[in-house]
Structure formats: C-alpha cells, structure tokens
Amino acid sequence: MFGKVIKGLFGSSSASEPKTKASPPVLYDGFEIIAEPRPAGGQWQVAGHIEKDIDGERKVHVFVRADTMPTSDEAAEHTVRKAKLLIDQQGPALFG
Template identity: 50%
Template sequence: MGDIMLGKMFKSLFGSSGEGQKTASKSTTVVYDGFQIIAEPQLSNNQWQVAGRIEKQIGDTLKTHTFIRADTLPDEQGATNEMIRKAKMMIDQLGDGIFD
C-alpha cells in the first residue's frame, strides 16, 4: 500500500497522473488586421495557461505562429482574453514578421 501512495505522490508532483496539460474544450477565433487569432488555453495544475496560434494566409501558404506563455489564470475565459490581447499586441508590433 505504501508503494501505491508513493507512486501517486510522484505522479501528482511531476504531472503524469493523466491530468497533465489539457487544451480548452473549444477554441476561440478572432480576426484582427488580416490575421486569425486562435486562443487555445491549456489547463495545467488547475490553472489556465495562455496559449494559442496566430495564422495568416500569405499567397498559397498558411503561415502559423504558435505560442504558449508562462502566464496562468484561474479561469479559461480569462486565459482566452489574455491570449487574444497579447496576440493583437504582437501583430501590432511585428506584423508579418511574426512568422520569421
């Protein structure tokens, strides 16, 4: 019995208990200045991590920039909103340079 409890403790410490990172149940897409922002927060240790993609069709190629931030928030909607805010800032600052 002690080995089972010890194993559970290590699993919870190192995130291998099957409850590692889970993506949001649904993604939110926003179109901004010709870019698509796809918010996909990830559940990690009971917090929602800011994550998602920025995409843009350039000629025949769909360019994608994926990012996961260290920022975590207690709720999925908050992480979605923060991802969209950060993505808009990146678009404003870098434009198509996001894909370089």
C-alpha cells in the same frame, strides 16, 4: 501491471483533468487568432496560435506564455490580447 507501464510511457488523462479547448478564431488586422488555453497546476496557461495566408501559403505562429489565469475563459481573453500585441509589434514578420 502491464497496463500501468503502458500508461506511464504514453501518458494518460483522468476524467477529472481539465481539457484544453480551442476558442473560435478572432479576426484581427487580417490575421486569425486562436486561443488554446492549457491546464497548468490548477490554473490555465495563456497559449494559442496566429494564422495568416501569405502568398497563397498558410502561415502559423504558435505561442505559449508564462501567464496563468484562474479560468479557461480568462486565459483565452488574455491570449487574444497578447496575440494582438504580437501582431501590432511584428506583423507578418511574426512568421519569419
């Protein structure tokens, strides 16, 4: 009984739950894109982060989109496309 209370407070993951896996970084226009799809109701949510060294400091922009895909690989591909669009639109201002 006490174990269930602790698990309820701090969360637990079952063996059947899909796990988030980060993809290898994709280099694009001096930025690194890391896709990290998240499980979402039997689908995979588009999520990841963009990194770049600016003036000797590592900058990171984390993003999550409402888009979902049936597989982790499809969500990762879509994440990279979304990240490239963000980079094209905002460039280094993405971190400001």
